[in-house]
Amino acid sequence: ETGVTQSPTHLIKTRGQQVTLRCSSQSGHNTVSWYQQALGQGPQFIFQYYREEENGRGNFPPRFSGLQFPNYSSELNVNALELDDSALYLCASSSSRTGGWNEQFFGPGTRLTVL
Amino acid sequence: DQQVKQNSPSLSVQEGRISILNCDYTNSMFDYFLWYKKYPAEGPTFLISISSIKDKNEDGRFTVFLNKSAKHLSLHIVPSQPGDSAVYFCAASNFGNEKLTFGTGTRLTIIP
Numbered sequence: 001e002t003g004v005t006q007s008p009t010h011l012i013k014t015r016g017q018q019v020t021l022r023c024s025s026q027s028g029h030n031t032v033s034w035y036q037q038a039l040g041q042g043p044q045f046i047f048q049y050y051r052e053e054e055n056g057r058g059n060f061p062p063r064f065s066g067l068q069f070p071n072y073s074s075e076l077n078v079n080a081l082e083l084d085d086s087a088l089y090l091c092a093s094s095s096s097r098t099g100g101w102n103e104q105f106f107g108p109g110t111r112l113t114v115l
Numbered sequence: 116d117q118q119v120k121q122n123s124p125s126l127s128v129q130e131g132r133i134s135i136l137n138c139d140y141t142n143s144m145f146d147y148f149l150w151y152k153k154y155p156a157e158g159p160t161f162l163i164s165i166s167s168i169k170d171k172n173e174d175g176r177f178t179v180f181l182n183k184s185a186k187h188l189s190l191h192i193v194p195s196q197p198g199d200s201a202v203y204f205c206a207a208s209n210f211g212n213e214k215l216t217f218g219t220g221t222r223l224t225i226i227p
Contacts, residue, residue, distance in 0.1 A: 004158065024224030033213060042119070042204050043159070054213055073172030090158055094213055102213055106151075 004093050004107035013081050014048045021076045021110045023091030031055070032074040034066060034103060035090040049074055050096055063064055074108055078112075086114045119207050121218035129226050134192040136221050138205030141186065145207035149178060149215070150175045150190045153202045162203075163190070166210065175178045 003022045013019050025032050029052045035043035045058035049068035063079040072093070078085055088111050092104035118138045128134045136150075146167040151159035165172040165179045165188065170181050178191045192199055205218040 031213065033215075035215075035217075040219065041217070042121075042206075042219045045214045045216070048213060056212070056215070092158070096213070103161055104213060104215070106160070108156060108158050 004091060004105050006089075006091050006107040006110050008110060009108070010111045012115060014115050015081055015083060016077045017081050018077065019081060019112060021078075021089050021091075021112070022091075023070075023074045023076070023107060025072045025074070025091075025093035026105050029093035029095045029105070030072055031094045031096040031102065032068055032072065033092045033094065034074070034076045035096075036060075037088040037090060037109070038084075039087070046076070081114045083114050086112060089114075116141075118145075118207055119216050119218040121203075121205055121221050123221050124219070125222040125224070127224045127226055128195050130197060131194045134190075134195045134199065134223055134225070136190040136192075136203050136205075136223065138188045138190075138218055139186055140188075140207050141185060142207070142216075143186070144209060145216070147183075147208045147210040148179070148181060148188050148206070149179075149206045151206060151217075152202045153220070161202055195223075195226050197227055199223060200225045202219075 033048040034046040037043040037071040047057040052068045065077045069074045090109045091107045094102040094104045149164040150162040153159045181188045202220045206215040
């Protein structure tokens, strides 16, 4: 069983540019969540996708957007990059079902540096 | 507004002793609490959780205690082992809602 994978591992961009980060969910998982972890902070929830639809969003501006594909892989897009967007971006997948806690499995993250 | 707080950025404990990591929360709507462990260059991995209907949950060397009136939880690791050296995050949620609110983490170092 393959775990959650993310690409690329590291990325350097300049202010104002756009970036796309990718995540492959664990096999059998239909839900993906994205988190931003700034240096010295805990991960912050960006949004979640369930069966290709956005299913909850944290306190992030609209220039943070996402997609989930039919195979449940996902992308995080950030437009008009700002210096404060420099962070580790984590993807987590889970298999949503009713009546129970759905454990989230995290990928290793993408380290984004904005210069 | 930090709804989940871990006030100790770091903790050092001798191998074999007990490690106690603390976490406080402010949002009384949280009813499910989790601890994650994170090694460098890896994503957080789930360690143990507790529902607000309980005050204690054990899993091997790991025990989580929840004090709802104080809005406080703690993770006890006994005995501590060198492989426990990592950053530990406390997280809170509403059961059934997978949005996690994390604390800032505590770096635990186990001294051989």
